[in-house]
Amino acid sequence: MLPVLVRMVRSRLDVMAWAAAEYGDAVRLPLGPKTLYFFNHPDHAKHVLADHAENYTKGLGMIHARRALGDGLLTSDGELWRRQRKTIQPVFQPKRITLQLAAVSDEAERLTARLRAQVGVGPVDVREEMTALTLGVLGRTLIDADLGAFESLGDSFEAVQNQAMFDAITLGTVPLWLPLPLQTRFRRARRDLQRIVDRLAADRAVKPAGDDIVSRLIESFRHEPDQRVGRIRMRDELVTLLLAGHETTASTLSWAFHLLDEHPQVWERLHDEAVEVFGRGPLTAESLHRLTYTTQVLNEVIRLYPPVWLLPRIARAADEIGGFPVAAGADVLLCPYLLHRHPAFWAAPTRFDPERFTPAASAGRNRYSYIPFGAGPRFCVGNSLGMMEATVVLATVARDLRLTKIPGYKVAGEAMLTLRIRGGLPMRVRQVT
Helix, strand or coil: CCCHHHHHHHCHHHHHHHHHHHHCCEEEEEECCEEEEEECCHHHHHHHHHHCHHHEEECCCHHHHHHHHCCCCCCCCHHHHHHHHHHHHHHHCHHHHHHCHHHHHHHHHHHHHHHHCCCCCCCEEHHHHHHHHHHHHHHHHHHCCCHHHCCCHHHHHHHHHHHHHHHHHHCCCCCCCCCCHHHHHHHHHHHHHHHHHHHHHHHHHCCCCCCCHHHHHHHHHCCCCCHHHHHHHHHHHHHHHHHHHHHHHHHHHHHHHHHHHHCHHHHHHHHHHHHHHHCCCCCCHHHHHCCHHHHHHHHHHHHHCCCCCCEEEEECCCEEECCEEECCCCEEEECHHHHCCCCCCCCCCCCCCHHHHCHHHHCCCCHHHCCECECHHHCCCCHHHHHHHHHHHHHHHHHHEEEEECCCCCCCCHHHHCCCCCCCCEEEEEECC
């Protein structure tokens, strides 16, 4: 059997799936000089993420991802994280999100028109289309800027993500200055993103103060004693928010269309609900709440393919999780991808079945068996906006169009968690009458 370290470099997901199947819900994994503690039970997730969250800081992978992402909300900890969260949280209040519905619906209609223009023309890269869509929504709802004006944004984000994943797998042992193609692209992308966020900040500075994220970050870091530190932190925060604000929703929507093609009966119900609820008219707050089956579909999509599939933590002090001792400084791993497929909590766990999320089927389910947005103090601040956006887009497209995969297309390995692979997700578009 290959050493765990070698297998982990090849695929962290495969190693954890093997460990859970072979040894159960609590496994120690030797990883070179380190030992990883992998826990895969809802009670374990509750303990680490909620009940004792103060004892568990950002861990393996996220620490090394700071080289690529800086100290943004995803990678920061402690007082800096609390300050960042307090700054941006008001932007995600439910009342404000409801006011963004018209903008989201408009972007969904534009996407549908772009896709309709490809009927009979040839395949489209759904992943690429969803990325463009979510960047458009992000610009209009949170940034108050036209992100479409920055044509290099998508490619630069991809280069930064690839570097962050590489740093996580290699534990940051490969110097950034090495002229590897991956790292050369990353350095170029990082400069490009810094240029973009500096432009966004400069444009916002000459306008009246607003309630968007850029305005809030400018005000938050205005009184930083060291202005250079303030500028760096604002850059890091904006890059992180731009990345997180579009990537997870784009991935969720891409997987939704992938799964709907494989389950035509689900698409039929989705289409019928959209036609019945809002037909050819605009979506309203009232009609949005009537898209109950669409919501079930999305909940099932992110059960199978959660936006964040791995939650690494480091124990500040010695602890005991589910009766298993954990030393101070230990690396603790929770994996929503595997927890969401735990056979003790999900019947036929690999089957795509939106009926799992009817009120009756959800009653009595362990709250921590389903954590697509995390849990506890670090519960994803943008989950409500992301779910609203995904619901509107999925219903609007399914109302008018049917997307089908190119025959023979396959996805495998960890790349399938984001569909960020060569060729994206090629699909053909069919008009629905």
